[in-house]
Amino acid sequence: MSRPTSLTPPPDVKAPDPHPSAPPPGTELGEHYDGCFGCGEEQENGLRLRTRVGEGVSVDTEFVVGPGHQGAPGLAHGGLLTCAFDEALGMLGFLLHTPAVTARLETDFRRPVPVGSTLYIHAWCAGVDGRKIYAKAVGRLDALDGPVAVEASALFLSVGFEHFVEHGRPEEVRRAMENPDVLKAARAFEVNP
Numbered sequence: 001m002s003r004p005t006s007l008t009p010p011p012d013v014k015a016p017d018p019h020p021s022a023p024p025p026g027t028e029l030g031e032h033y034d035g036c037f038g039c040g041e042e043q044e045n046g047l048r049l050r051t052r053v054g055e056g057v058s059v060d061t062e063f064v065v066g067p068g069h070q071g072a073p074g075l076a077h078g079g080l081l082t083c084a085f086d087e088a089l090g091m092l093g094f095l096l097h098t099p100a101v102t103a104r105l106e107t108d109f110r111r112p113v114p115v116g117s118t119l120y121i122h123a124w125c126a127g128v129d130g131r132k133i134y135a136k137a138v139g140r141l142d143a144l145d146g147p148v149a150v151e152a153s154a155l156f157l158s159v160g161f162e163h164f165v166e167h168g169r170p171e172e173v174r175r176a177m178e179n180p181d182v183l184k185a186a187r188a189f190e191v192n193p
């Protein structure tokens, strides 16, 4: 039975529309930062997840589970599955046009996920209430309509770019700010609130 928690939007809060400048469904969202463990190309041991825009405020992310992702022999590690969900859910901020960070993330593991399988993760925004972004995701095994293996509920909070500048280690922040793609994304957020 589901119970109200801080991960459930208040009853009067509806699922939002994408921001007018959000990319259309089907668009592949690139890495948000090349050093990101979830999506960064420069992160040697990272998951290198790719995410596409779905209908409304939703995204689809595929996680191909390899031998480097094991917990038990031949099975995906739960923490890495949660990481893949965090990444997919985090991308919803791009459709709402705000940088956002995970405040709380709850994961339900329904079935084991074997090495060699692909987890099809669908994540969507259930509501926005001020800075709070309520989000959900479901991961299906080996097909878009495959059996549900993992589900997640999350609360993200919108933050300004100063969150990253103030808290990140200065050398990585400096390097990120030298990247024209990161700067362009940061300016787009600021110019079109």
Ligand SMILES: CCCCCCCC/C=C\CCCCCCCC(=O)SCCNC(=O)CCNC(=O)[C@H](O)C(C)(C)COP(=O)(O)OP(=O)(O)OC[C@H]1O[C@@H](n2cnc3c(N)ncnc32)[C@H](O)[C@@H]1OP(=O)(O)O
Pocket (backbone or CB within 6 Å): 006, 032, 033, 086, 087, 090, 091, 093, 099, 100, 101, 102, 103, 104, 132, 155, 157, 159, 161, 164, 165, 173, 176, 177, 182, 186
């Ligand atoms: C210049 C370079 C720029 C580079 C930029 C690159 C691109 C970036 C773009 C996009 C990034 C995408 C990244 C994706 C990666 C995946 C996502 C992650 O893994 S993020 C990492 C993990 N998360 C954290 O590290 C957060 C650590 N926590 C915090 O920083 C703070 O706690 C924060 C911001 C979450 C909240 O702090 P407060 O001071 O802003 O706000 P308060 O007042 O504490 O909370 C506001 C409301 O939210 C509730 N709240 C806060 N935390 C909660 C929780 N854990 N559970 C339930 N409610 C919570 C509170 O009760 C309050 O509610 P009431 O307004 O009173 O109703």
